[in-house]
Each structure stands twice: as C-alpha cells, then as structure tokens.
Amino acid sequence: MGRHMRNLFVAGCVLLWLLPLYLLVVNSLTPADEYTGSVDWTPQGFAFFDNLESAWVDAGIGDSFGSSMLYAVVCGAVAVLVAAMAAFAVIVLPIPRPALWFWVIFSGTLFPLQIFLAPLFGMYADANLYDSRLGLMLVYAAWAVPFAFFLIRNQMTTMPPELTEAAMIDGASMRRIFWRIHVPLMRSGLGAAFIFQFTAVWNDLLFGITLSRSPEIQPVMATLNSLNQAYSSAGPPVVLAGALVVSLPTLLVFLVFRGLFLRGITASAR
Structure with a gap:
C-alpha cells in the first residue's frame, strides 16, 4: 500500500511539472495574430518558426543567446578552475586555519544577491565596466566560485x-600533484560543478538587468524579460517560442552529461 501511494505521489509531481511545459509548447505553436488571449489546451496551428523568428531577430534574442553562451561556458569553467585550486589549498596545502578559509569562501553562497547590487553598480560605473561583457564575466565568475568550491x-x-x-616522496611539486593527480581523479566532481555553474549563469536575470542594458551585451534571460514589454504587440506566442528555445541549452547539457553529473554529485555527497 505504501509503495503504491509513493508511486502515485511521484506520478502526480511529474504531471504537475509537465503541465506548464505542455502549455508552453502548445501556445508557442499558435499564430501570433490568431491568439485570443486565453490559454490554448490544444494546438491551434503551427507557427512556431514564425514566432521564433520574431523573437530571435526582431527582439534580439539571437545576439543575447550568443552572449549568454559565452558567459556560461567561460565563467563556469573559470569558476570551477579557481574553486578547484582553492579546495586544493584548503585540503592539501599546509595553510593555517583551513576551516576559517573554508567559511570565508563558502560564505559567498549565504548572502542574498540583492545586497551586492548597489555597490556593484556604483563600482562598475566608476570603473567603466557597466554594460560590458568583461564586467558581466567578472561578476559571474566570482559569483559561481563559492558553490563550486563547496x-x-x-x-x-x-x-x-x-x-x-607518496607523490611528495617521489619529488613531485604541489603544482604537479594538483594537475597530474587531483584533477584527473576529480573529473566527475569538476564536471558536476561546471554543470551547476553553467545553469546558474545561463538562468541569471538579476545581474543581467542591473549591470547591462545593450541587447548585444545583456544575457538572454534579461532580453527575454524585456521581450514581453518591448514587443507586446507581437503577442504571447512569440514570447513563449523564445522561452522554449532559451530553455534548451541547460536541458541538453544535463542530458548529455547526466552520467558525469550523477557521479560527481555522489562523490561530493560522501
């Protein structure tokens, strides 16, 4: 009896998760000029590619899509590399008070992001980093380090x-120990950390709308957020088509690397 109830509960959760996705797909197919304003539960046509073209070209999602891919890949990789070096220093190197350094780095995940916005905006304006790819890449890389470090x-x-x-007895330097021993043995953990940070940077909206304004600089979530306001006459199907395509990269990354992700999470939870 308990097993059946558990299965029913899991099935109900799956249905609740799939229902919004189903509505997203169905309504993104509706021709924009035929949308009535009410939710369609069945397909009313097939104008997905027309809606996507309006979102991709006219609203500039294509430019911001490429920018977000750059931010997510480069900043995720840099954050994982820095986090791995920091973890190596805390665990392996004979530094004083390693527990203190752990909490100093990990504390970056404990504070809400909103408290950083005002000082970051002022600093970026003074340093001419506002509305620049370098500025966003710096904040994304720094923001992604603490959880990857954990x-x-x-x-x-x-x-x-x-x-x-044993490596030290053989005369290996700490640099060699890190790159030749620890990095190869931590491939699964590094991969899992990268997937987490890729997803976090890709889905960011807060920093994107605060620290940038140009369509070619803004991440894709910020552009998608402004799509409904700037192109409200295009209709919700255009916004939904853009949202559907924007959600694909994180899904594909997880599906392609799910084995690596699961091994990394298992190893980190021991």
Whole structure:
C-alpha cells in the first residue's frame, strides 16, 4: 500500500511539472495574430518558426543567446578552475586555519544577491565596466566560485592523503600533484560543478538587468524579460517560442552529461 501511494505521489509531481511545459509548447505553436488571449489546451496551428523568428531577430534574442553562451561556458569553467585550486589549498596545502578559509569562501553562497547590487553598480560605473561583457564575466565568475568550491572540496576530502604523501616522496611539486593527480581523479566532481555553474549563469536575470542594458551585451534571460514589454504587440506566442528555445541549452547539457553529473554529485555527497 505504501509503495503504491509513493508511486502515485511521484506520478502526480511529474504531471504537475509537465503541465506548464505542455502549455508552453502548445501556445508557442499558435499564430501570433490568431491568439485570443486565453490559454490554448490544444494546438491551434503551427507557427512556431514564425514566432521564433520574431523573437530571435526582431527582439534580439539571437545576439543575447550568443552572449549568454559565452558567459556560461567561460565563467563556469573559470569558476570551477579557481574553486578547484582553492579546495586544493584548503585540503592539501599546509595553510593555517583551513576551516576559517573554508567559511570565508563558502560564505559567498549565504548572502542574498540583492545586497551586492548597489555597490556593484556604483563600482562598475566608476570603473567603466557597466554594460560590458568583461564586467558581466567578472561578476559571474566570482559569483559561481563559492558553490563550486563547496562541491569540489567535499569530493577532495574523500581522497586518501597517502596519494599526496607518496607523490611528495617521489619529488613531485604541489603544482604537479594538483594537475597530474587531483584533477584527473576529480573529473566527475569538476564536471558536476561546471554543470551547476553553467545553469546558474545561463538562468541569471538579476545581474543581467542591473549591470547591462545593450541587447548585444545583456544575457538572454534579461532580453527575454524585456521581450514581453518591448514587443507586446507581437503577442504571447512569440514570447513563449523564445522561452522554449532559451530553455534548451541547460536541458541538453544535463542530458548529455547526466552520467558525469550523477557521479560527481555522489562523490561530493560522501
């Protein structure tokens, strides 16, 4: 009886998750000039590519899509590399008070992002970093480090210290130990951390609308947010078609690397 109830509960949760996705797909197919303003539960035509063209070209989602891909890939990779080095320093190197350094770095995940917006905006305006790709890449990379550090550090604690001791006896430097021993053994954890940070940067809206305004600089979520206001005459199907395409990269990254992601999460949770 308990097993059946659990299965029914899981099935209900799946249906609740799939229902908005179904409505998103169905209403993105409706021709924009035929949209009545009410939710369509069945397809009323097939104008998805016309709606997508309006969102991609006229609203500038295509430019911001490329910008977000740059931010997510580069900043995610940089954040994972910095986090791995920080975790190596805290776990392996003989630094004083490693627990203190852990909390200093991890505290970046504990504060709400809103408290950083006002000082960041002022600093960026003074340093001419406002509305620039470099400015957004700096904040995204810094923002992604603490959680990546947490995941990688947890996996690194499971590695036997005898590996480092044996390498040091053989005369290996700390740089060589990091790149030749720890990085290869932490591939799954590094991959899981990158997927998390890729998704976080891709889905960011707050920094995008605060620190940029140009369509070619703004991340795709900021452009999608302004699409409904700037092109309200185009109709909701155009916005929904854009939202559907914008959601695909994170889904594809997870599906392609799901094995690596699951191994990394398992290793970090030990």
